[in-house]
Amino acid sequence: MTDGLGQRRSITSALLIAEFAVERGVHPAQLLHGTGIAREMLDDPTAEITRAQEIGLLENVVTALGDEPGFGLFAGIRSHLANHGVWGFAIINSPTVRSAVEVFVQYNDLSFSVARFRAHNEGSEIWLVRDDTAVPRRIRRFALEWDLATFATMQRDFFLTPIPVRVEIAIEAHPMYEMFNLLNGVAEVSFSAPCTILKFARGALDLPLPQANSLSAAYYEKKCMELLQLRRSxxxxxxxxxxxxxxxxxxxxxxxxxxxxxxxxxxxxxxxxxxxxxxxxxxxxxxxxxxxxxxxxxxxxxxxxxxxxxxxxxxxxxxxxxxxxxxxxxxxxxxxxxxx
Missing domain, CATH: 1.10.10.60 (Homeodomain-like)
Incomplete structure (x- = not known):
């Protein structure tokens, strides 16, 4: 497969999304149709699937529930860093926001998202750019909402005061997003952007994380590297x-x-x-x-x-x-x- 679609990844995100869909009346067989994911794997949080299989499950979810604004948000509030194994623990224990962003990008294949992220310097800011060109267009809203809700949950989990960030979002504005309080703490937001970008001021990246532990961060980052190499090999x-x-x-x-x-x-x-x-x-x-x-x-x-x-x-x-x-x-x- 191309664009990393054959890359093996944890089933965690797929399980959380499947739980969301089943609670709304979607039968597991409908969720798994054509994905190659066995029914028994939904009971095994240690299972691994490919990026393509996860995308297939998302397509089945959107087919069953419709592409309504907000569904991805309600699914994404289930997604916490601690759900995502060594990758999540490496971020939790990172000394600063900057080091957390570096772990996020370097070990993107272990993350909660089917999209790709890259970081680069832009003047007085660091931009975290989301690339969903390999994600089918019909599920891009759901996948983006899932990612944004997870980011919001990360903020609430670890900061009493949200990190100031400017955001460009590649979907149209909708009242649901304001109702959901998705953009709490966002200094500036614009919708209908060509791609989604989270823009951090350089000063914000030096803020310490509340559960920072450099020894634990090094331990979990090593585990991330080992796991990523193992999956790629x-x-x-x-x-x-x-x-x-x-x-x-x-x-x-x-x-x-x-x-x-x-x-x-x-x-x-x-x-x-x-x-x-x-x-x-x-x-x-x-x-x-x-x-x-x-x-x-x-x-x-x-x-x-x-x-x-x-x-x-x-x-x-x-x-x-x-x-x-x-x-x-x-x-x-x-x-x-x-x-x-």
Missing amino acids: RGGVSGQVRALLIHRSGVASQPEVADALNLSVRTLRRRLAQEGTTFRELSDETSALLAEQLLAAGLTAEQTSTRLGYSSGSAFAAAFRSWKGQTPHQYARDARAAPR
Whole structure:
């Protein structure tokens, strides 16, 4: 796919939007039609989908509910930084607004938005420019409202006084936006702009964030980098195998995965070899990722071992040490020491 549409991403935003639509009477089967997202994935917050699949779900939502002003806003008020994993925690713990913006842009593929963002200097301001050229026109209003509502929620979550910002918005003005108090704290706004831009005064970017923690910020930014590299490194059959393993909590044999992909084991091995990997490597890689997530979430090494299908705690500990160079207990202690 082009324009990053094949990029793997968390299912979090899609889940929140799906919940919004289901509460308004849309059947899950209608939401998922033609997306390639399995129904059971809606019950799995650790699942991953592609940007194209998320866009497909948005298209189904807009088809079912209509393209009325405000729907994206009401969906977006569910979206908080803490919903978005290591990316959200990296921003929460950033020392200043400037560093938060840098994390936002650098790890855009881990964010809540199907659009792209870039930042650049413009005189006495820093502009955060939103690019939705890869987003189908019929869902651009909904996707933009979702993003704007999430930004507004971020402001309310972390600042007693909103950060002063000037905004250009690529949709027409509507009474709904004033009613929703979307632009609370915005110094200046203009609608019907060619693209959406958030304009920050340079002085505002030096404001400290209330939950700033430089050590935790560095920890979560490292996790962002690892996760982004991992997602980008797996495409083709490798990506499909990894997605299935993640969905099944790492507990699946090679024949089971081959059967799920409608391939013979021999063909699966050949395809993976062509992509420079093996089923064992993908299985270990997935188990390592899931183990990190489970330990960081508070599960014990024994519970994590059981969840990942290991025959004993000692076997899991030996495998984890080979992946991370430390014991599961050491990793869990370090992860819990970083404030959530």
